[in-house]
Amino acid sequence: MLAGIALAGIGGLAGAVLGLEFFRKTRFAAGAADRGWTYARRDRTVPECWESWPFGTGRHRRAAHVLRGQVGDRDCIAFEYSFRHRVPGGPQGSAEAVSTWSVAALALPTYLPRIAVTRRGPLGKVAAALGRQGLELESEDFNRRFSVRTDDPRLAFAVLHPRMMAALLDGPFFDFRVECADALSCWPGRLRLDEVDQRLEFLRQVVDNVPAHVWRDRSR
Numbered sequence: 001m002l003a004g005i006a007l008a009g010i011g012g013l014a015g016a017v018l019g020l021e022f023f024r025k026t027r028f029a030a031g032a033a034d035r036g037w038t039y040a041r042r043d044r045t046v047p048e049c050w051e052s053w054p055f056g057t058g059r060h061r062r063a064a065h066v067l068r069g070q071v072g073d074r075d076c077i078a079f080e081y082s083f084r085h086r087v088p089g090g091p092q093g094s095a096e097a098v099s100t101w102s103v104a105a106l107a108l109p110t111y112l113p114r115i116a117v118t119r120r121g122p123l124g125k126v127a128a129a130l131g132r133q134g135l136e137l138e139s140e141d142f143n144r145r146f147s148v149r150t151d152d153p154r155l156a157f158a159v160l161h162p163r164m165m166a167a168l169l170d171g172p173f174f175d176f177r178v179e180c181a182d183a184l185s186c187w188p189g190r191l192r193l194d195e196v197d198q199r200l201e202f203l204r205q206v207v208d209n210v211p212a213h214v215w216r217d218r219s220r
Contacts, residue, residue, distance in 0.1 A: 028065045031193045037069025046079060050179050052114065054101045054186055058083035065191050071200045074207065075107040078200065080191035102191045104199035105184035106207055109215045113152035115159060116177035117168070120147050139165045146173075155214070164209045174202050183207050 025041060032039035046063035047055060055061070066079040082100045135148040135156050142165045150156040159178070176185045183206060185199045 024065065028067065028191075028193070032067050032069070035067075035069055037067050040066040040068075042066070043079070046077070047081065047083075050182070050184070052116070052177065052179055054081065054083070054099065058085035058099065060084045067196065071106060071204050074204065076105065076200050078102070078104040078191065078196040081186075099188075100190055101186050101188055102195060103184060103186050104196050104203065105182045106200060106203040108178070108181045108183060108207065110218045111181045112159075112178050112214075112218060113150065113155055114177065114179050115148070115150045115152075115156045116175075117160070118147050118149075118175040119173070120145060137165060138162065139169075141169060145169065158214050159210055161211065164206070167205070167209060171205075172198070172202060174199055176203060176206060 029039045031037075041064065043063050043066045046066060047061040050056070061081070061083040063079045063081055066077065068075070068077050070076060079102075080100065081103050082098055084096050084098055086094045087097045088094060135150055135153055136143050137148065137157070137160055139162070142160075146168070148156060148160065174185045174187070176183060183203045185203060187195070187199075
């Protein structure tokens, strides 16, 4: 009897999980349609598009609830990313955990070397993994609040010009980076449409503030 109760409980839990996923799938599909975007439950190619954290580590890397469309005249993508990684265990040794992240990315006019801008402090602990060289800019206020790491300091100075730094200091800020031909923002937790909209709008403003000569110089 106890075994039957246990099995019934497991079955009920599995049904609840499936029901929640169906609800999320339906909501994301409707949200994509409202925005004129497309929706895919999974896409195996997406996790290979970038190399910096949280990509390029762990196993069973998966992109779920993949939304594609445009913000203004720029292509965009948002999705829920997960992977398995080892964590310290107890007497039995190491164990595995699932790490889940939300990602929003905006296409750039051309390829750029990597630049990562993150908050200083606990929320910016992964900054060292996002670029090879730390950078100090002209604004002391900006340097106190943010960490900048880059593969190309000269480019970072051009992108993070005084007006850009002022906008990042004054407005809402989300950790972001430029990698390959995208500007993207990654944050821990499951995907939510309202957060996607906020992040993509933020990235649009960042990209729109990049001087035109940066795109011209890199397109040659």
